[in-house]
Structures are given as structure tokens and as C-alpha cells.
Amino acid sequence: MTAGLDPVIHPTHRLRICAMLAAGTTLELSVVKDSLDLSPSALSKQVAALVDAGYVRQERLGTDTRRVWLSMTRQGLAAYRGHVAALQEIVGATTVPRPGSA
Secondary structure, X not given: OOOOOOOOOOOHHHHHHHHHHHHOOOEEHHHHHHHHOOOHHHHHHHHHHHHHOOXXXXXXXXXXXXXXXXXXXXXXXXXXXHHHHHHHHHHHHOOOOOOOOO
16 A cells, blocks of 8 residues: 555545544444445444544433444544545546557
8 A cells, every 4th residue: 555545544434434434523324324335344344444443432421321422532533634644645646648649
């Protein structure tokens, strides 16, 4: 993997989860699920990878223990920002050769 890209964040669904969480403070798991249009088991697998890496915190807040809330950790936010910066560097450094140039 290219330097700066985080292998935990890089898969598309995890990158999208991190983008959503970085834009907000705390999101309910069902909001993330609906936005990504993932099955509960597929979402659980993606979230578990982020939680295991220490990038996302998963909590049950208040009296309704059926609702699960997700938020980025400081470590996760730093990893996400580094990953996005690496993607921007790749895109910014990409040049397309002009026809006829060698």
C-alpha cells in the first residue's frame, strides 16, 4: 500500500464510515447503516475492524440500550486525516501524458 494510506481505513465502506464520523461528532449506527445501504452483518464487520484498530468508539448511551452510537477517537481522526492527505497527494501528483509527448 502507498505510504500514508492506512490499510484499516482504505476499504471503501470503512473510508465512508470514517468520513461520516469525522464530519459529525456522534452518529447512531442505524444512520450509518441506512446511508451506506449495508446489511447489519456487513456493517458490523466494517465497524468491528475500526473499533479493533482503536479508530472508532462504539457506545450505548442513555436508557435505550438497543441504540448504538459511533464516534471517532483522536487516534482514528488522526489516521483518517492522514489517509485523506495521502489520497490528495496521490491525486495531486498524477499527471497525464500529452499525446505525442515521449
